Amino acid sequence: MMAHSVVTRRSRAIIAVVALLLLLGQAAAACGSDDDGTTAPPPKTEPDAYTKWYVQQALDRYEEIGRQATIDYYNNEAGADDQWYLFIMDADTGVLAAHATIPSRVGTNSGDNVDITGHVYGPLLKAAPESGHWVDYVFYNPQTDTGGTKHAWAIRRDDLVFVSGWYEDSYPIPRPTKAExxxxxxxxxxxxxxxxxxxxxxxxxxxxxxxxxxxxxxxxxxxxxxxxxxxxxxxxxxxxxxxxxxxxxxxxxxxxxxxxxxxxxxxxxxxxxxxxxxxxxxxxxxxxxxxxxxxxxxxxxxxxxxxxxx
Missing domain, CATH: 3.30.450.20 (PAS domain)
Incomplete structure (x- = not known):
């Protein structure tokens, strides 16, 4: 009878430990994801991490609903979030298939783009690998209506390159006067x-x-x-x-x-x-x-x- 009681106590202890581990696992999962199961975004105060997360949402959408539906989704302001916005480039031609904030850019070739400082950044975007890489260049910031140094995360999926980025500052060179x-x-x-x-x-x-x-x-x-x-x-x-x-x-x-x-x-x-x-x-x-x-x-x-x- 005593042996049976010991076994019972041990069984209950094991069950309690398993239940505790399950609860801890659920809490950890809740901390790292939203209610719908998606990964929670990093804070925008960590712009590199937030940019990568933002682009990953587009990649997940692409895998879930396909090429054309994703392009359609990001060809309007739904694809923008404060200074972050997504654009999609054809990896072979450099032609833009989607641009969330500047629709006039769609259909134009950005694969050879050069910024106003003379930096050739278009080919770097077009050559993005499937593992992704960062490309820095000066570009128009539609949120501030001026130029800024843009840090763009570009990553390839199939024949498309998905890109978004954050702006570090206003145009980095002081404006000259008419004396120059x-x-x-x-x-x-x-x-x-x-x-x-x-x-x-x-x-x-x-x-x-x-x-x-x-x-x-x-x-x-x-x-x-x-x-x-x-x-x-x-x-x-x-x-x-x-x-x-x-x-x-x-x-x-x-x-x-x-x-x-x-x-x-x-x-x-x-x-x-x-x-x-x-x-x-x-x-x-x-x-x-x-x-x-x-x-x-x-x-x-x-x-x-x-x-x-x-």
Whole structure:
């Protein structure tokens, strides 16, 4: 009888230990997951960890509902969370299939992108492995409406690359003054690029076709922005609206130097280039040497310049 009591006490003890272990396991699981079984997000104060978690949600969605449904989901603001937003790139072509905050980017090739500092980051995104990697570059922050250093986590699944990131700070280089006309010109163009990244091609053309546009200004003293397509046709010009629809050759081709400048401008790449030629300074009313900074974004060229007398 006593032996039976000992066995019973031991059995009860074992059962109690097992029950305690089960409860501890359930508590640990609850701490690491939401009520629906998904992994709970890290705090946003840990931006690297939160970014990886955010991209993983997209990968899980992709595995669960498939390619097209995932692309459709992230082609609207449902794919954005404060400064975090998701975009999806074709791993072979670099063409964007989805962008949560800038729909005008969808269908454009980001695989060769260069940021405004000259850093070639597009190929790094496109080459993301299945294990994922970080890519840093300067890009427009739609939450603050300015540029920032972006830390992007990119990871490949099948023929797609899923990317999101966080912004560390505002544009890292102090804005130059007009006493530095070359640097000021590049900043003027960068502002137009940010506007394009945020609002798209049509909005930029409309913005720069009005001399009264602000934020960013289309005209600021001798500085004004203009847009040209890859064939050299002027799409936007705030100070000489008659130029819209004309080609650079038609506008500048009266001299060999002008024809050379027109040819040079249409060969501009994403890294940008300087082109010099003689042109009317709308502020002074004189023909002066114009130093134009021009760069390519997708299928347009965005430019501005400063004038030097003599």
């Amino acid at each position: 006309p070359g640097s000021y010109t590049r900043t003027f163009v960068e502002d137009a690029v940010w506007f394009y990244e945020s609002n798209g091609r049509g909005a930029l053309i409309d913005h720069l076709n009005s001399p009264d546009s602000t934020d960013p200004p289309s005209v600021d003293g001798q500085w004004y922005g203009f847009v040209v397509d890859l064939d050299g046709v002027v799409l936007a010009h705030p100070t000489v609206p008659e130029n819209v629809g004309m080609t650079l050759i038609e506008i500048l081709g009266a001299t060999p130097e002008g024809r050379l400048a027109a040819d040079e401008m249409v060969t501009a790449t994403e890294t940008g280039k300087w082109v010099e030629y003689i042109y009317l300074n709308p502020q002074s009313g004189n023909q002066e040497t114009k130093h134009t900074w021009i760069l390519k974004r997708d299928d347009i060229l965005i430019a501005s310049g400063w004038y030097e007398s003599g």
